[in-house]
Amino acid sequence: xxxxxxxxxxxxPAIAQPDRIEVVLVSxxxxxxxxxxxRAMANFGFTQLSVVAPYETHWREAKSAVGAEELLQNxxxxxxxxxxxxxxxxxxxxxxxxxxxxxxxxxxxxxxAPLVGEELAxxxxxxxxxxxxxRGLTRNDLALCHLLAEIPTGARQPSMNLGQAVAVCLYEIxxxxxxxxxxxxxxxxxxxxxxxxxADSPAPRAPSARLEALAEVVEEAMAAADYSPHAMRAxxxxxxxxxxxxxxxxxxxxxxILGLFRRILWRLxx
Numbered sequence: 001x002x003x004x005x006x007x008x009x010x011x012x013p014a015i016a017q018p019d020r021i022e023v024v025l026v027s028x029x030x031x032x033x034x035x036x037x038x039r040a041m042a043n044f045g046f047t048q049l050s051v052v053a054p055y056e057t058h059w060r061e062a063k064s065a066v067g068a069e070e071l072l073q074n075x076x077x078x079x080x081x082x083x084x085x086x087x088x089x090x091x092x093x094x095x096x097x098x099x100x101x102x103x104x105x106x107x108x109x110x111x112x113a114p115l116v117g118e119e120l121a122x123x124x125x126x127x128x129x130x131x132x133x134x135r136g137l138t139r140n141d142l143a144l145c146h147l148l149a150e151i152p153t154g155a156r157q158p159s160m161n162l163g164q165a166v167a168v169c170l171y172e173i174x175x176x177x178x179x180x181x182x183x184x185x186x187x188x189x190x191x192x193x194x195x196x197x198x199a200d201s202p203a204p205r206a207p208s209a210r211l212e213a214l215a216e217v218v219e220e221a222m223a224a225a226d227y228s229p230h231a232m233r234a235x236x237x238x239x240x241x242x243x244x245x246x247x248x249x250x251x252x253x254x255x256x257i258l259g260l261f262r263r264i265l266w267r268l269x270x
Contacts, residue, residue: 035062036163206254
């Protein structure tokens with residue numbers, strides 16, 4: 001009797017709502033890193049990849065996308081982060097705090113999965129945003145993020161390769177949120193809902209595009225009211241975007257506030 005060959009690894013089950021979790025790579029320079037990110041996505045069951053202003057034009061042919069060639073070919077290209085995350089209701093920036101002071105909520109990577117689960121439960125859409133290899137995400141990039149996820153690393157080498165960072169983040173979410181044992185554990189945590197949550201789930205948060213439209217109208221109203229010197233407008237714009245994401249507005253509330261500021265702006269101009 002032949003013994004059954006033992007599998008090398010344990011396979012993850014298909015994740016729930018894979019099309020509602022976006023991986024966004026901002027201005028990546030090395031096509032091999034883009035291919036490695038696509039391969040990591042395929043490893044853990046994620047399907048949605050957006051590439052913002054890539055440095056090289058031939059990145060879709062990256063040889064490092066082993067088993068993920070189709071995913072790489074279907075990746076979306078965006079001119080800006082705003083465009084890439086427009087439909088997302090929870091935007092998570094990634095990076096190190098070694099050379100920056102965080103201006104939004106910081107979560108350690110192991111604590112991210114429950115927050116992603118909550119967002120999926122309210123029918124939201126999540127973006128995980130990774131910055132360029134050399135400098136990471138800028139302050140203006142991070143102003144578009146609700147959270148900053150920090151990957152714990154050793155002090156001697158705090159930075160990670162882009163492809164590796166994507167793999168680590170996706171593994172944490174897939175293993176903690178979508179494995180049956182992880183899902184059962186999360187369902188018992190206060191304030192955390194299953195991704196197939198009850199009908200009375202919270203109202204969906206405003207998508208990034210709505211918050212951006214609101215920020216632009218508020219900026220116009222501030223300028224029309226001569227709120228601050230011209231030299232301060234860039235800093236005010238960044239602070240405003242951070243504030244809108246800290247408020248965690250529902251889509252309905254964001255639309256009402258948008259209508260209010262449009263009316264204020266019309267009055268100021270007329």
